Amino acid sequence: MVPRLPSSPEARTRRFVERLIVGLPLAALAACGSWQRVGTPEPATAPPERLPAIFDPSTVYRQMGLMADAGPIPFIGTVKVLAGPPPDSLMAVVALSLHNRGLSFRRDGDAFLAEYRVELVFRQGTAIARQVTRDERIRVSTFRETQRSDESVIFQQFVPLVAGQYGLSVTVRDRNGPNSSHFEQLLSVPRLSAPAVTSPIAIYEGRPRTAISASLDLVANPRSTAEYGTDSLRFYLESYSLPAGTAIVLSALDAGGRVAWLDSARIDAATPLIGLVFTVPPARLSIGRYDLRVALDGNVLSTTPFLVSFSDQWVLSNLEDVISLLRYFTSPDTLRSLAEAPPEERGAAWQRFWRATDPNPATPENEALDQYFARVQSANEQFREEGLPGWLTDRGEVFISLGEPDDVVDRRSELQGRSRVVYWVYNEYRLTLSFIDDTGFGRYRLDPRSRSEYLRVLNRVRRAT
Numbered sequence: 001m002v003p004r005l006p007s008s009p010e011a012r013t014r015r016f017v018e019r020l021i022v023g024l025p026l027a028a029l030a031a032c033g034s035w036q037r038v039g040t041p042e043p044a045t046a047p048p049e050r051l052p053a054i055f056d057p058s059t060v061y062r063q064m065g066l067m068a069d070a071g072p073i074p075f076i077g078t079v080k081v082l083a084g085p086p087p088d089s090l091m092a093v094v095a096l097s098l099h100n101r102g103l104s105f106r107r108d109g110d111a112f113l114a115e116y117r118v119e120l121v122f123r124q125g126t127a128i129a130r131q132v133t134r135d136e137r138i139r140v141s142t143f144r145e146t147q148r149s150d151e152s153v154i155f156q157q158f159v160p161l162v163a164g165q166y167g168l169s170v171t172v173r174d175r176n177g178p179n180s181s182h183f184e185q186l187l188s189v190p191r192l193s194a195p196a197v198t199s200p201i202a203i204y205e206g207r208p209r210t211a212i213s214a215s216l217d218l219v220a221n222p223r224s225t226a227e228y229g230t231d232s233l234r235f236y237l238e239s240y241s242l243p244a245g246t247a248i249v250l251s252a253l254d255a256g257g258r259v260a261w262l263d264s265a266r267i268d269a270a271t272p273l274i275g276l277v278f279t280v281p282p283a284r285l286s287i288g289r290y291d292l293r294v295a296l297d298g299n300v301l302s303t304t305p306f307l308v309s310f311s312d313q314w315v316l317s318n319l320e321d322v323i324s325l326l327r328y329f330t331s332p333d334t335l336r337s338l339a340e341a342p343p344e345e346r347g348a349a350w351q352r353f354w355r356a357t358d359p360n361p362a363t364p365e366n367e368a369l370d371q372y373f374a375r376v377q378s379a380n381e382q383f384r385e386e387g388l389p390g391w392l393t394d395r396g397e398v399f400i401s402l403g404e405p406d407d408v409v410d411r412r413s414e415l416q417g418r419s420r421v422v423y424w425v426y427n428e429y430r431l432t433l434s435f436i437d438d439t440g441f442g443r444y445r446l447d448p449r450s451r452s453e454y455l456r457v458l459n460r461v462r463r464a465t
Contacts, residue, residue, distance in 0.1 A: 055377045057315040061223065064289065064305040072179035073102040073116070073172045076223045080201040082238055083192050083273070084160055085213045090189055093201060094120060095220035096155040096172070103138065103153075104177035105146040112146050114138040115175035118155055122187070123167040130159055135175065150311075150364050156220055163191040194241035194272070197248060199302045200292055201236045208236070208275025224306040226280075228287050229347025233280040233306060235292065242267045242274070242296075249295045250278050252285070252306075255318070260284055282347055287319045310350065311366070314373055319346065328400045329372050330357070331462065368465075375400045385443050394446045395422075395435055401458055402426060405433075420444075429457045 058068035058076070067077035077096040084091030096118065103114040115137050122130040138153060140146060166187040173180040192198065202225075206218030218236055226233040239248065244267055252261040261284045265276050285308045292304045309315055316322050323335050334353065341349040358366045379396035380389055390396045399405075405424035420437040422444060433454055435444035446454060 055373075060289075060307070060315045064224065064307065066222070066224065067096075067170055067183045067185060069172075069181040069183045071181035073098065073174055073181040075102075075170075075172055075181060075183075077170060077183070078202070078220065078222050078224065079168065079187055080199060080220075081161070081189050081192070082198055082201075082216070083196075083212050083240055090161045090163060090192060091216075092122075092159045092161050092187075092189065093216070093220060094157045094159060094170075095222040096170070097151045097222035098153040098155065098172070099150060100138065100140065100146050100148040100152045102174075102179075104174050104179070105138075105140070105143075106176055108139065110141075112140050112143060114146070117171075117173045117175055118157070119169075119171040119173070120157060120159065121169045122159065122161065123169070124164060129164075129166065130161060132157055132159060144363075148363075148365070149370070151223065154219065154222065158216060161189050163189050165189075192240060195243065195246075196240045197242070197294060197296060197301055198238045200250070200278070200294060200304050202304075202306060203234050203236045203277075206234070206236050206277060208238075208277060210273065210275070212273055224304070226282065226285070226306070226308050228285070228308050228310045229282055229350045232282055233285070233308075235278045235280070235304075237276055237278075237294065239267060239274045239276070241270055241272055244268060244270050247297060248276070249298075251293050251295070252280060252290045253293065254286070254290055255288055260286075260290065283344060286343065286346060287316060287322055310354075311369070314369075325373075325376065328397055329369070372400065375403065386441060393444065395424075395444055398424065398433060398446070398454060402429070402454075402461070426457075429461075431457050 056070060058070040058074065061068035061076050067075070067079070069075055075096050075098045077094065079095075080093045082091050082093065083089065098116075100114070103116055105112040105114045107113075115135065117133065117135050120130070120132040121128060134155075134157065136155065145152075166189060167184065168187045169182065169184045171180060171182045190196075201218070202221035202223075204219040204221050206216075209216060221234075235250070237248075239246075242248075246267040247264055248267070249262070249264040251259050251263075254260050261280050263278055263280075265278075267274060287308050287310060289305055289307050292306055293300050294302045294304075307315070310322060316325070320339070323339050326335060330353075338346070338349055338353060354366055354369075355361065357368050359368050376391050379393075379399045380391045383390035383393045383395040383399065385393050391400065406427045407423075407425040409423040409425070411421060419440065422435045422437075424433045424435070425431070426433075431453060433450040434447045435450075436447050437444050
């Protein structure tokens with residue numbers, strides 16, 4: 001059983017890193033490896049075209065420039081470049097984020113064991129410039145942990161490179177089964193000739209190195225993602241031989257181009273290497289995508305996207321969309337309080353809502369929300385009507401709120417020529433609902449009596465939970 005993470009951002013980060021480690025000290029990553037880690041409320045409707053993004057996070061991550069494959073072994077990955085020791089002048093940091101559910105576990109004594117292989121191939125033209133293959137093992141103590149669908153495994157590899165253009169292919173294979181996933185992308189490796197500043201690396205934990213020959217001591221955040229209202233987001237970057245007095249400025253811009261956070265560091269001396277860690281506090285950020293800009297004396301050098309999300313499984317672009325999608329999950333008053341909370345209090349309000357609705361605080365997931373969004377996805381696929389996505393239809397609303405009916409009776413009405421009536425029966429609630437299609441075009445609506453009975457049962461269910 002995974003203990004619930006502490007409430008403070010710093011304590012949460014320490015516990016998160018401890019949960020990822022497979023009995024290795026932090027510095028061991030310098031040699032690379034894996035880490036175990038109803039009714040209708042007032043908020044506006046989320047545009048239907050945005051809905052698929054919540055069910056395919058890989059699309060959002062690819063738009064951020066990250067590696068993302070939604071195959072049998074889903075993974076999100078990133079590649080960043082730092083200066084390295086001669087004879088190879090640069091070092092690529094390749095980090096992948098996976099979850100346990102994507103791998104096959106087998107019994108191993110009193111525990112469960114999964115094994116996987118990561119293959120990294122850097123090509124220049126048709127020639128292979130670098131190739132790395134690693135076999136990794138994940139060992140967990142309970143079956144529940146094998147089913148975790150949050151980020152529970154981090155793979156990290158340091159690869160020496162020279163400046164140039166590469167074709168990078170990443171393959172993850174399950175060594176206990178036939179599944180695999182694959183992603184390819186073009187990679188431009190800059191020279192980083194001094195004076196220079198690297199692009200920031202999102203990290204969970206890390207200590208700045210003091211020399212180019214030193215090993216990197218960091219745990220990357222491959223998704224460049226922080227949990228809304230809880231986690232600080234940390235970034236690591238290095239400067240090389242910048243003139244004394246140079247100001248490095250980092251700013252986080254929201255989707256509207258507004259500066260949500262700003263910080264800076266001044267170079268006191270022109271040393272060969274200075275490592276810097278910047279921390280973005282959670283209170284400054286809302287849900288959505290941001291761009292982290294690095295500027296040197298007013299000139300923007302790089303822009304790195306990052307994401308603030310309420311869960312690493314469900315990706316949405318802003319808080320308004322989240323509230324709209326939760327319309328069947330809780331009462332309109334609760335959603336209104338989340339929407340109307342002052343910006344500086346929204347993170348805390350969201351965390352109170354998360355804790356109040358989480359049926360199992362001992363796990364990092366909110367199982368009730370996971371089940372809810374799984375129903376939203378299913379309803380959107382099953383009950384689509386002309387001009388209306390499935391989750392916004394009457395049948396979608398009832399399915400999401402009460403689950404699948406025990407019985408469905410579909411028949412032609414004898415009272416009206418083209419109308420059609422579908423009955424849904426819920427034995428537990430002693431409830432029978434009538435959906436009527438008066439047009440004959442598959443547009444089903446709850447009749448007034450059924451709507452009243454449905455709301456009565458829904459209110460009772462909400463009070464019970």
